[in-house]
Amino acid sequence: AQKVTQAQTEISVVEKEDVTLDCVYETRDTTYYLFWYKQPPSGELVFLIRRNSFDEQNEISGRYSWNFQKSTSSFNFTITASQVVDSAVYFCALNVYGTASKLTFGTGTRLQVTL
Amino acid sequence: DARVTQTPRHKVTEMGQEVTMRCQPILGHNTVFWYRQTMMQGLELLAYFRNRAPLDDSGMPKDRFSAEMPDATLATLKIQPSEPRDSAVYFCASGFSASGVGETQYFGPGTRLLVL
Numbered sequence: 113a114q115k116v117t118q119a120q121t122e123i124s125v126v127e128k129e130d131v132t133l134d135c136v137y138e139t140r141d142t143t144y145y146l147f148w149y150k151q152p153p154s155g156e157l158v159f160l161i162r163r164n165s166f167d168e169q170n171e172i173s174g175r176y177s178w179n180f181q182k183s184t185s186s187f188n189f190t191i192t193a194s195q196v197v198d199s200a201v202y203f204c205a206l207n208v209y210g211t212a213s214k215l216t217f218g219t220g221t222r223l224q225v226t227l
Numbered sequence: 228d229a230r231v232t233q234t235p236r237h238k239v240t241e242m243g244q245e246v247t248m249r250c251q252p253i254l255g256h257n258t259v260f261w262y263r264q265t266m267m268q269g270l271e272l273l274a275y276f277r278n279r280a281p282l283d284d285s286g287m288p289k290d291r292f293s294a295e296m297p298d299a300t301l302a303t304l305k306i307q308p309s310e311p312r313d314s315a316v317y318f319c320a321s322g323f324s325a326s327g328v329g330e331t332q333y334f335g336p337g338t339r340l341l342v343l
Contacts, residue, residue, distance in 0.1 A: 145329040157318065157334035164329065203270070209328050212282060213258055217270045 114139040114208050118218035125194050125225055133189045133221045135204030141165075143209035146180065146187045151220070152200040163187065194225045229253045231335035233319050239341045245307040248338045250319030251300055259302045260320040260332055261287075261294055270318075276302065277324065309342045316340070 115138040125131045137146065148160040161171060163180050171178045175192045191198055204218040232251045240246055252259050260275040274284035274294040284294060291310070296302045306313055316337045322330035 143328075147331070149334075154336075155316065155339075156336045157320075159331055159333055162329075162331050207329055212328055213260070213275060213277070213322070213324060213330060213332075214272060214283070215332060219269055 114141075114144075114206055114211070114216045116204050116206050116216050116218035118202075118204055118221050120221045121219070122222045122224070125223070127195055127225055127227050128193050129225075130190060130192050131194050131223065131225075133191075133202050133204075133223065135187045135189065135218060137185050137187065137204070137206045139206060139208050141208045141210055145207040147205040147207070147215070148178070148187075148189050149203045149205065150200045151203065157203070160189075191223075194223075196225050196227065199223060199225045231319055231321050231333055233317075233335040233338050235338060236336060237339045237341075239343065240309055241343050242310055243308040244342075245305065246309050246313075246340060246342075248304045248317055248319075248340075250302040250304075250321075250335060252302065252319070252321030253333060254300075256321035256323045256333075258322045258324050258330060258332075259296060260322075261302070261304050262318040262320065262334075263315045264318060264337075265315045273304070273317075277327070306340075309340075311342045314340055314342050 117136045144165045146163045150158045177190045179188045201220045205215045261273040273287045279296040318337045320332040320334045322332045324330035
């Protein structure tokens with residue numbers, strides 16, 4: 113069985129601070145895909161990134177960066193110089209090869225960025 | 228900017244009534260998913276389709292829920308009869324998969340359902 117753990121339920125930071133959201137996953141499969149989604153107060157789930165298990169290269173997109181480490185089964189997400197618009201719930205998700213297209217979601221981390 | 232669309236965005240109904248939610252996937256996508264989100268259970272996969280064929284509906288209460296894809300541009304989720312415990316946000320998502328796994332799922336805005 114696969115599992116995604118987002119141990120941080122809620123994080124509060126002041127604008128311009130850097131913040132890292134943790135994601136730890138469990139699977140026995142060697143082929144899998146990891147995702148991050150953002151759910152702002154408006155409610156829609158917005159896709160941020162997709163990573164496959166064979167690509168451990170870290171990725172940077174503007175103020176967002178992702179650190180994928182297979183050795184620790186983690187796929188952490190860092191926001192640099194946070195802004196109020198980053199306030200949202202962030203979900204990490206896992207798709208394992210043997211489960212077709214099913215996504216296993218973590219419980220989410222609520223990020224609150226204040227002025 | 229291609230998006231998944233869902234109607235209605237909000238629905239308030241009384242217990243026992245039929246509820247139909249509709250989803251238009253992104254053109255060209257071949258997989259469609261239905262999720263339910265509640266505070267208690269988080270995001271749950273109810274059912275999904277590939278090339279309009281149902282692949283998995285194990286997450287759906289079979290006695291009252293049904294999901295269909297009448298054509299490639301429309302997916303429907305019906306609840307009959309509705310119950311207060313069905314109150315939730317229902318999301319539709321679509322994606323394209325050539326290999327049967329790993330596709331990015333793009334979510335619609337959701338239907339917020341309240342059953343009184």
